[in-house]
Amino acid sequence: MKNIFVKSLCALTFSAVTLGSISAHAANEKIEVTPTPAVTTQELAAIYVLSEVCPKLVSDGDQPKFEAGYAKLAKEYMPSEKNPVNALQQLSKQKSFKEALKEAQSDAKKAGDKKNGAICQELTAYSK
Template sequence: MKLSVVKSLSLGLLTTCITLSVTHAAKSSDENIEVTPTQEVTQQELAAIYVFSEICPKLIKDDGQFQTGYAKLAHEYLPQEQNAVTALKKITQQKNFKSILAEARSDAKKAGDSKNLQICQDVSTYGN
């Protein structure tokens, strides 16, 4: 279940909300993208995760459930951090991260509420 949620979330994050500057290739929504804790986490992924902390509370009703799932997701991407949510917020405030964060916000806006809501719901149930 956990791997399925990670695949689903990662696919949604990577195909609907961020454009990876590393690959410069368009990703098909049918393409499976595997993200596991053993792979190196990109700044684009961290930015996309953070952007959902900004937009999801407005889109879903159960903010407490979202915050719990978000904390688990952040910890999966930043396992070395004691408080991954706080660490992620600090990362997003770094000067060199501003353009990556702006791109993730733009991509999330382009994806629209419907696609973002689906990912927000996945985050809300992450780890359950």
């Protein structure tokens, strides 16, 4: 389910993160190993922007599900944080985060309510 959100977030931010592969040879056999990618500032900004965009696009009855799904997604991207939702809020106030946040907000605006709404609905379903 996390991969669905990663793809959605990439579509939301319109920024592609390209990860290279590391090739290893073992016993004359080629093995492809893809390292676990580090969470980028752009991904965190895209996640934070969901907290700005989705409350307007999710029905009142689905707000608790959205909040649970959002918290679950934030925890997956910030597993070492005790309260990742709060950590994202604090991060959004930092000067070093402003550029990525501005870009994510701009991309969300360009995506429009229909695309953003679809992502918000996926996140609401993600709470399960």
